[in-house]
Amino acid sequence: MRLDIYRPDAKVARFLSVLALFGVSYGLYRGIQDNYLAEIVHITAFERGIVEFFRETPGLLVVLILAWMYRFTESRIFKIGIAIMAAGLVGLLLSTSGKVITVICMVLFSTGEHIIMPVRTTISLDLAQSSKGGASLGVTSAISNAGNILGFLMVTTMFFVFSRLGFARTDVLQFKGVFAVAVALMVAAVLIVLALQESTIKTPRRRFYFARKFVTYYILEVFYGARKQIFLTFAPYVLILQYGADTSVIALLLAICAGFGIIFSPLTGKLIDRLGYKFIMVSDTLLLIVVCFFYGFAHRLFPPQVAFIVVCVNYVLDSIISLASMASNVYVQAIASSQQEITATLSTGISVNHLISIFIALMGGWIWKVTGIEVLFSISAFLGLLNSIYAATIKVETRSTSS
16 A cells, blocks of 8 residues: 555554454445345335435434534544444344334444544545545545455355354344444444544534535535435345345455455546546446446346346446545545535535435335336436536636646
8 A cells, every 4th residue: 555645744554444444344234234124124125215214314414413513523523433333233233123123223323424424534635645635535445445345255254154054044143143243343443443643623613514616516416316325225125136136145246346446446536636526527427327227127138147147247337436426525625725624515415415315215115116126227327417417517626736
């Protein structure tokens, strides 16, 4: 890993260590989440949208949560977010598989996750040297993806061992075992993050930060939030309900996605720095439309086994395309006046993103139930197209460069 992208006085070891532990723990959690909901909690495709509505609500409220914590530094908020995520995992480990308690624990985990989203980005950008923000985001993303890979592969390995020991596919003890390991790693992350050096950056007092110069960013977040939510919520359920993918398959696919993330995150970051955020935000549309088409229509075009492979490839392409979302963060950095303004804008952007996301999740479940996945993913393709068309209207700020 090249450390010349960071400021000479920056102490990044603990921050990156926490990201690595967080990545493994999150990989364990994410690797079993959808199968746990479908096979243990018995959440239907329609109910999956309802679950996602509640799970994503903290993203809508994150700007209010961060405003409430305006006296805290970014590093302290980061610590609080990690601790809340640990509490959510403990709840999933110790609770029964009832629908209500499961959703409550997932919302708690999601609250911590959304709290750290904007401050993690701000800390990463703050640690970077001037004009190296994209590369810094790429490195931190790659570290998280490396942790995710280990977590996903651990899930695949554990479920393989469980099957050899005679456990049934729907035996809840397998899932609880994975939750136990995830809890242990997240607790370790909490212990390390407590020693993280306090920064001086604080969130501003504003509850919502709407500046005219960021209007384009907010609108892009609406489009992006709508199209990504369809993938995030329903793509795994397509594999599970439509093609019968078990936990090992889903976790292995997620590991492959994270592996490509390690390769393409730094490359995407460098491309953002070299080609510009506008080019990256616009250029992902063609692949997105192809992905949407095959998600929705592969089962009508190919035999079941071939369609399953096509959708698995789609799943990986989808993860690669999502890396382009880093460009919007660099766009905000380019036009912001301070680090505090970056945090305020990103946290408001997350809320704007989730304002549409939670309703798309509800509507997506209904659309799937009433019309099928063909219409659902066609809508996602259209939203992606609108996203790129609007991104093309961005007027790039000309900045003098110095080496």
